[in-house]
Amino acid sequence: MSTGDPLRGVSIVGIGQIPVQKATNQSLKEMGSQVLHLAMEDASVDRVDALFVGNMLADELQGQKHIATLIASEAGLRGIEALQVRAATATGAAALRMAYFAVASGEARLAAAVGVEKMSGGLATPALAKALDAKTETAVGATLLSQNARLMQMYIDRYGVSADDFNFFSLNAHRNARTNPNALFKDKKIFESVIRNSPVISPPLRLYDASPVCDGAAAVILTRSNEARAYTDHPVKILGSSVATDWFRIDDRDDPLYLFAAAHSAHEAFRKANVHRNDVDFFEVHDAFSIMACLLLEAVGFAERGEGWRMAADHKITLRGPLPVATFGGLKARGHPIGATALYQTCEIVLQLTERAGRNQVKNAELALLQSVGGAASTLLTHIFGV
Amino acid sequence: MSTGDPLRGVSIVGIGQIPVQKATNQSLKEMGSQVLHLAMEDASVDRVDALFVGNMLADELQGQKHIATLIASEAGLRGIEALQVRAATATGAAALRMAYFAVASGEARLAAAVGVEKMSGGLATPALAKALDAKTETAVGATLLSQNARLMQMYIDRYGVSADDFNFFSLNAHRNARTNPNALFKDKKIFESVIRNSPVISPPLRLYDASPVCDGAAAVILTRSNEARAYTDHPVKILGSSVATDWFRIDDRDDPLYLFAAAHSAHEAFRKANVHRNDVDFFEVHDAFSIMACLLLEAVGFAERGEGWRMAADHKITLRGPLPVATFGGLKARGHPIGATALYQTCEIVLQLTERAGRNQVKNAELALLQSVGGAASTLLTHIFGV
Numbered sequence: 053m054s055t056g057d058p059l060r061g062v063s064i065v066g067i068g069q070i071p072v073q074k075a076t077n078q079s080l081k082e083m084g085s086q087v088l089h090l091a092m093e094d095a096s097v098d099r100v101d102a103l104f105v106g107n108m109l110a111d112e113l114q115g116q117k118h119i120a121t122l123i124a125s126e127a128g129l130r131g132i133e134a135l136q137v138r139a140a141t142a143t144g145a146a147a148l149r150m151a152y153f154a155v156a157s158g159e160a161r162l163a164a165a166v167g168v169e170k171m172s173g174g175l176a177t178p179a180l181a182k183a184l185d186a187k188t189e190t191a192v193g194a195t196l197l198s199q200n201a202r203l204m205q206m207y208i209d210r211y212g213v214s215a216d217d218f219n220f221f222s223l224n225a226h227r228n229a230r231t232n233p234n235a236l237f238k239d240k241k242i243f244e245s246v247i248r249n250s251p252v253i254s255p256p257l258r259l260y261d262a263s264p265v266c267d268g269a270a271a272v273i274l275t276r277s278n279e280a281r282a283y284t285d286h287p288v289k290i291l292g293s294s295v296a297t298d299w300f301r302i303d304d305r306d307d308p309l310y311l312f313a314a315a316h317s318a319h320e321a322f323r324k325a326n327v328h329r330n331d332v333d334f335f336e337v338h339d340a341f342s343i344m345a346c347l348l349l350e351a352v353g354f355a356e357r358g359e360g361w362r363m364a365a366d367h368k369i370t371l372r373g374p375l376p377v378a379t380f381g382g383l384k385a386r387g388h389p390i391g392a393t394a395l396y397q398t399c400e401i402v403l404q405l406t407e408r409a410g411r412n413q414v415k416n417a418e419l420a421l422l423q424s425v426g427g428a429a430s431t432l433l434t435h436i437f438g439v
Numbered sequence: 440m441s442t443g444d445p446l447r448g449v450s451i452v453g454i455g456q457i458p459v460q461k462a463t464n465q466s467l468k469e470m471g472s473q474v475l476h477l478a479m480e481d482a483s484v485d486r487v488d489a490l491f492v493g494n495m496l497a498d499e500l501q502g503q504k505h506i507a508t509l510i511a512s513e514a515g516l517r518g519i520e521a522l523q524v525r526a527a528t529a530t531g532a533a534a535l536r537m538a539y540f541a542v543a544s545g546e547a548r549l550a551a552a553v554g555v556e557k558m559s560g561g562l563a564t565p566a567l568a569k570a571l572d573a574k575t576e577t578a579v580g581a582t583l584l585s586q587n588a589r590l591m592q593m594y595i596d597r598y599g600v601s602a603d604d605f606n607f608f609s610l611n612a613h614r615n616a617r618t619n620p621n622a623l624f625k626d627k628k629i630f631e632s633v634i635r636n637s638p639v640i641s642p643p644l645r646l647y648d649a650s651p652v653c654d655g656a657a658a659v660i661l662t663r664s665n666e667a668r669a670y671t672d673h674p675v676k677i678l679g680s681s682v683a684t685d686w687f688r689i690d691d692r693d694d695p696l697y698l699f700a701a702a703h704s705a706h707e708a709f710r711k712a713n714v715h716r717n718d719v720d721f722f723e724v725h726d727a728f729s730i731m732a733c734l735l736l737e738a739v740g741f742a743e744r745g746e747g748w749r750m751a752a753d754h755k756i757t758l759r760g761p762l763p764v765a766t767f768g769g770l771k772a773r774g775h776p777i778g779a780t781a782l783y784q785t786c787e788i789v790l791q792l793t794e795r796a797g798r799n800q801v802k803n804a805e806l807a808l809l810q811s812v813g814g815a816a817s818t819l820l821t822h823i824f825g826v
Contacts (some may be wrong), residue, residue: 061547079574102682112499115577117569118687120528121818127689131703133682134818136525140505146522155541158447182504187466190502294545295489295520300505300512316518401749416764431508431521 060156061277063287064437066095070388072236072268075172079108080114083269084123084168091271095283100273101160102133106147106391109180110139113173123166133160139295140183141196141340143167144270144394145424145433151274152293161275166390168269176265178391183427185301196340197262199302199428201254204343206309208256209288210243211358215256219247220364221342222260222384228371229381229413236266236387236398237242240421260384261342268389268398286406291419292325292436294318300430313432314351314423321434330354332436333417334376334404335369336397337384338425348423349377376414379404394424394433405439447543448664449816451824453482454786459623459655459774462559464562469503471510471555472628478658482670483804485670487660488547489520493534493554493778496567500560510553513535520547522690524780526682527570529584530554530812531657531781532820538661539680548662554779555656557569563652567777572688573631583727584649586815588641591730594695595643600641604791606634607751608729608764609647609771615758616768621783623653623774647771648729657783673793678806679712679823681705687817689747690730701738701810708821718741719823720804721763721791722756723784725812727768735810763801766791781811781820792826 068090103122120134139146144167154160181195226242229235250259280287296317339345346360369377455477492507507521526533531554541547568582613796616622622806637646667674726732733747756764
């Protein structure tokens, strides 16, 4: 409904990103302010009405709450609206959706979504594990890593594949990251043998099945579609935005290998955008773990159940394949600074759709799909973008 | 603009609250699910499209992130949208604003805002202090308590009043709480001498100048105004919703005793609602500290600078005064379970505006003002409600 009403159409008119790093000396507020200013410059504005910030771990790792206003103030934007939003590991996409809300509701003419995360500030794994149920999951030692390892093992057992059959997700991501100046693993040539021989960190999951701990920040500026060309010559429309949830614990789901929330939110987003999945030119997938990329391809319907891994193994997800995935390196190789991740992906999607992706360009890219996974796929955000 | 469009008008059609307690045995998800179900029952619905949850301290105190989806799942609402939102100590109001966004944008037909906080789970003060700047404020020992004590001392020094001149805020709040079944300090008769003789906890601030550490949860259901009567006979309209920020640190402000963000967000909310502050029948103020209640009365323009305390001392803020404040006990005596507070206040406003406030009823209450303070007044949310 919202996107059918031309007054409520929302477009991206500015992007800003800084290189993902293993550990940066910049503070959270400096990183957030920097990408906000980059995005405002890109949109040729010196102010926004509202700022929505995605961050998951600063409470523990930097001892910092209240970071939306902290960043607004650091950026010199006294007076503007500033709120923080979260959806565990899908937090960046939640910031995007809030900025979308602000513009679509008419409450803001220009809204910024900023994602920022410094995972280098302390022990990220226990803080990340708080995305699970404290009473019944983390209390018995579960982490996001162990839950994804369980899903991977279930998949291997059910479909008779091997851990190596997932390697091509990682290989594709690392290939694409090499030419992304903002990637953590840029210029790093990875061979399949490196992935195959990487250490097992939570059986059957190996180091190269998991995205890295890192720091990063990215931002986008949104406005009404009918005013977008006042700010930029290459606006990108948000054609659909949708959130769905599943039973919180994977143990409460009939079939943990079926990502209900991913299927449901994709269905809703396609309906709102009035497009079909076959129209999608590339997919920025949530490859925090290779099993998750595989299951998302299946949930959206790009692959049959039990066949998602084959899309990678058969090179269908490369930049020149029928469905390019993780075109700038994905979570695996660009990096996954949690609250910033979906905003990096949105920046990359804008570059693709406006033919500014350089050596990472997907040919004739007109429609992009973004999915963001919160926790063990209990929260799923789907966004669809077009020109 | 948004509220001028009849299609975008938003109303409250259900409320749910549970008694504030010093410490509850219920878990966060149980409390959140309970008030969500109470509010859904009140609106005669068994499902909502979207849930926005306000919570500030669970990361540290319960080791729990990702609580919106946790509550949605606990409530049996698999599939719905669920996101968490924060604005430090104004977090409950941020959840209300997000639900407002979701309905006003057309993305949700029925949206719930739930606030939940269990401050009893650990050391609340250091977690609350993370609402300040970790690098320059908490690093040198500042807390919300110490910052409010500084503001109070500045006020005393500038205007030549005494700490006792603030006592009537607390007295009024405790009086009103006595007949609120959901108040922490219900049935507790407090005399001015009790307040006057209470221990100094951060000079010049005494125990009774500060709101208590406690547990609580509250919820509201929002829908389009033009459909509200399908759900309830007594809908309440959200006439204006606005957020503004100030320079983050009080030390960076020209005059820390002028709450710029409170003045600015009130101005914007009045403009959106097309009403004047003189039309306000009662004010649910953010009396986390008595100095804050005083400064908010001045920032909105109900009192001249330096005269806010006098409104309390002159009994103008009692239930029968010209501007009743904290009509169900306020943060001081109903309690201030952070993420839930503004939703308790919204429930109370709905009861007042629909003449269901019982012994706390404000006569002829037709227009209500709510303000919510994040941190040291760096984030301010203003909401205006009417029938």
